[in-house]
Amino acid sequence: MAPMVVDLILGWWLVAASRAQQLPRPSLSLHPSQGVSLGDTVTLRCHLPRLAAWVWLFQEGGWSYNKGKEKERDTAEFSFVSTLREHAGRYRCQYRESWSEEASEKSDPVELVLTDVRYPPSSISIHPEQHVGTGTNVTISCWNKDYGATFLLHKDGSSAPIKHQDSSGGGAANFTFLAVTPADSGTYRCSYRPRGYPFVSSPLGDSVMLEVTPTPAPPGAEEQSRANLVMALVRGFVAALVFGLGVFFVIDALSLWIQRDDNCGAPPPVTVSV
Helix, strand or coil: CHHHHHHHHHHHHHHHHHHHHHCCCCEEEEECCCCEECCCCEEEEEECCCCCCEEEEEECCCCEEEEECCCCCCEEEEEECCCCHHHCEEEEEEEECCCCCCECCCCCCEEECEECCCCCCCEEEEECCCEEECCCCEEEEEECCCCEEEEEEEECCCCCCCEEEECCCCCEEEEEECCCCHHHCEEEEEEEEECCCCCEECCCCCEEEEEEECCCCCCCHHHHHHHHHHHHHHHHHHHHHHHHHHHHHHHHHHHHHHHHHHHHHCCCCCCCCC
């Protein structure tokens, strides 16, 4: 009897584990996705691929929240009506279906970064100038009163910072763009994360605009390019012709060599007198 009970328990555990592995992973989103200040209302939405009985929201190194979900909805919302500094952090969500005690895998993380207006915005400058030609190296510098351990560079139109850099002291960071192209044109701003608060940010500071114009080709460059193309085609044709002639002579020499061997190995002709 005991072995049968053990087998039943083991079988149930294997089935439950298999079902848990098959549960699709949920996804988590933040609303609004950026620009959330201390005291603002923010909502984290866990998007569920299946009906679930319970949904959990986890803050890494902090709190966990759980709630039952209405079956007719495919999301579960967790809202902070008035955000505090302790709400800032990295979050994941997880769910469990009503028929199972096993939970899904956790979602990919989402960061809730809160803007604290008590930190003054950083200053910004651009070098060598705002209007440059294609291929120029451009540096955007950000600095403050040494509040920040991490500086972030933002470009208008991008939902997330495009570059970040840890301050090595002195409260400054330099972001260098090598050989810029027109795609680098745009408006840039800086922010920073105070030391010891990786999910608290200063407000965005003043902006600089970078305009990259295509460098005009030197006079005669188009004609020179066409001449180079014609010369390359001629060289390719000559190379192909030489290769073809070489193959022809090799084949002809092999043919003569084979014919000579056949003649040397044949018996001498017999003359018959009548």
